[in-house]
Amino acid sequence: MFRYAISFVFVSCFSICASAESIRIAIGHQSMCTDTYTAGIVVKELKLLEKYLPTSGKYENAEYDISWSDYSSGGPITNQMMANKLNFGVMGDYPLIVNGAKFQATDSLRTKYIAGTGYNVKGSGNAIVVPVESDLYSIDDLKGKDVSVPVGSAAWGMLLKAMQDAKIGSKQYGLKNQSPAVGAANIAAAKIDAHADFCPWSELMEFRGTGRKIYDGSETGVPYLHGVVARQDFLEKYPEVGVAFVKAVYEAGEWIREDPIRAVDLMEKWTGVEKEVLYIYFSKGGHLTLDPTIKTAWVDALEFNHGVLVNEKAIPPLDTNEWVTEDYVKLAYKELGEDYDKEKATIIDPAIANAKNPMEIWHSRDGLSSYASISELLTAINEFKATGAKLNATYVYDKETGLKLFGKTAFYVKTPEGFEAFLRKPDADSYAESISGTVLDFEAALKTLKS
Amino acid sequence: MLDQLQLIKVIAFKNTRSLLLFICAFICVYYGVSLVSLVVRFGAFPNYINFYDWLGNTKVIVQSTPSIQDMLMIIKDEWLMEVGYMNYDFGHGISEWSLFFVPFKVITVALIGLVLGLHFMMNRYHQMRSKKAAACSGIGASLVGLTSITFSWVVCCSTPTWVVGLAMLGLGVTTSLWLEPIGAWVSGVGFLLLTLGLLIPKQRGDTNLNFHSLDKKIEGQ
Known part of the structure; x- marks a missing residue:
């Protein structure tokens, strides 16, 4: 009997030692927020986290239980992280601040805050949109008008800053709290004068032909960025998993850069967001620079954004020194053999980086084709239209900011050499005045080249 | 005061079943009205319902939160059920609005129902009560009811639920942001008024309570 008891204890102990530890990794992401894709949908669908999870040392017998939850905004992700139902969360700058605070x-x-996903150095991604037939063309036109915005989002912060910069007091316009879907529907039905929103809602409205941008977040000059937060207790217990997550984010960015067309095609299937809209973010010269490094300017921007929230409403203090850590992203870069400091020091400004990028046409059958100038692009569009070909989208660059635009929503100025494209009509007007030219919309610009 | 408490006790014990029914009905009406107001506001019927493992989630919170204060703060926001409208015009669907049920808030609503039920029964069996009491209870119930709203939509990046709920029903941004930090005070004042409403004695000239006759009156129902 005693011998059986000893055997039982021994076998039990052995079983416990040999049994695999189950490590639950739960990630909250946002499939309707483009700037989070490199830490969300791409990592999930390509199983990049699985590729980098540690399998040696204390993880030798580990069994990973990975789950992904999709959310419409960052707020619920923070709540789920507090309840320890999520270990990692991916979100935009304002929700990130709320998370930390x-x-x-x-x-x-x-x-x-362990890594970034991507950024636009000037703040593009957020924008103010008006109904396509509206006679409002600049932020100054919003005096006395109603503007809706998802309060608490990055777009809300951008709107407040934009109004302050334009010296439009809070009593000079009506501010409405509106969700992106309702705001987009109201823009389509022209029920609201203007709606401010985060990525990719503005481009979605432009692509669907319901809205037109009158203000781009880049005009605020405050970087727009997204990033990854993780629970500290999880990171302390499994630091290697934190590093693995950042490696997956890095590879997701490389995968998109390698072939943006393949990437947006797949991302459309995964998220339901139109590939032509995603292309404006993820293509060469797109709004988004994919970069997991944590730059000093980003921490400054987060502190600035926190100040906006403090001014507007009660939000707890945030000690960014305690909250932000480069340990995981630095180690990930080191283990991947990449130069962290070099990438950290690189900041892409679209105005410079996109200056010589070609214009593009997305043909529904033949795919993308490039053109060196706007004149060549418009000529090609006329030729395609003459054959009845269906064009999914056309892309040009704003002369002022270097931002990629849908050709159909840009304003054009005819110059002796050809055309220049503009995001905002006031910019086009002043340029036209300086060269004694005229401002044309897309259709009018096309007509000038018809023989 | 003691007489009043004694009266409440007697009425509560003698009418336990009716009181429970009243509370259940009040909860149903509260959430029913909330749902209808969302349907009217957004012009769309709910098209999805989600259930959450409240017990399991609470267990995880208890196991992973060292501070009891933090633990309670997180548990009180745990969802049990959610009903809402999913808009499929964008992406694979985005929740345009939802009404969710949080056990902590349901208990709060039940408490409002309990106090209002007691008022109702005290009026029924104990003649007309003071107008002050009725006003206290009415205002108190409105304040607590207001802070117990559990609506959600995609924009609630950083705002507590009850203010989000008011904003969803059309409250201005400035007002909702002003109200945000005083939520706990509004709720506290509401409960205070509800309690006061119960404790304020009946109208002057009818101050002598006769519990024997009251018992008989209740038994005679």
């Missing part, structure tokens, strides 16, 4: 307001819980 809410955790720091607790006695016992903390998150860490």
Whole structure:
């Protein structure tokens, strides 16, 4: 009997030692927010996290239980992280700040900002859109008008800053709280004068022909960025998993850069967002620079954004020194053999980087074709139209900011050498005045080249 | 005061079943009205419903939150069920609005129902109560009801639920942001008024309580 008891204890102990540890990795992402894709949908669908998860040392017998939850905004992700139903969260700058501040307001819980996903150095991604037939063309026209925005989002912060810069007081316009879907529907039905939103809603409205941008977030000059936060207790227990996650983010960016057309085609299937809209973000010269490094300017921008929230409403303090850590992203770069400091020091400004990029036409059957000038692009569009060919989208670059635009929503100025394209009509007007030219819309510009 | 408490006790014990029914009905009406107001506001019927493992989630919170204060703060926001409208015009669908059920908030609504039920029964069995009491209860119930709203939509990046709920029903941004930090105070004042409403004695000239006759009156129903 005693011998059986000893055997039972021994076998039990052995079983416990040999049994695999189950590590639950739960990630909250946003399939309707383009700038989060490199830490969300791409990592999920390509199983990049699985590729980099540690399998040696204390992880030798580990069994990973990975789950992905899709959310419409960052707020619920923070709530789920607080309840420990999520270990990682991917979100935009304002929700990130709320995440850090809410955790720091607790006695016992903390998150860490461990990596970025992408950025636009000037703040493009957020925008103010008006109904396509509206006679509003600049932010100054919004005096006395109603503007809706998802309050608490990055777009809300952009709107406040934009109005302050334009010296439009809070009593000089009506501010409405509106979700992106409702705001987009109201723009389509011209029920609201203007709607401000985050990526990719503005481009979605432009692509569908319901809205027109009158203000791009890049005009605020405050970088727009997204990033990854993780629960500190999880990172302390499994630091290698944190590093693996950042490696997956890096590879997701490389995968998109390698072949943007393949990437947007697949991302459309995964997210339901039109590939032509995604292309304006993820293509060469697109709005989004994919870069997981944490730059000093990003931390400054987050602190600035926190100040906006503090001014507008009660938000707990946020100690960015405690919250932001480069440990995981630095180690990930080192293990991948990449130069972290070099990438950290590189900041892409579309105005410079896109200056010589070609214009593009997305033919529904033949795919993308490039053109060196706007004149060549418009001529090609006329030729395609003459054959009845269906064009999914056309792309030009704003002369002022270097931002990629849908050809159909840009304003054009005829110059002796050809054309220049503009995002905003006031910019086109002033340029036209300086060269004694005229401002044309897309259709009018096409007509000038018809023989 | 003691007489009033005694009266409440007697009425509560003698009418337990009716009171429970009243509370259940009040909860149903509260959430029913909430749902209808969302349908009217957004012009769309709900098209999805989600259930959450409240017990399992609470267990995870308890196991992973060292501070009891944090633990309670997180548990009180845990969802049990969600009903809402999913808009499929964008992406693979985006929740345009939702009404969710949080056990902590349901208990709060049940407490409002309990107090209002007691008022109703005290009026029924104990003649007309003071107008002050009725006003206190009415205002108190409205304030607590207001802070117990559990609506959600995609824009609630950083705002507590009850203010989001008011904003969804059309409250201005400036007002909702002003209200945000005083939510706990509004709720506290509401509960205070509800309690006061119960404790304010009946109208002057009828101050002598006769519990024996009251018992008989209740038994005679």
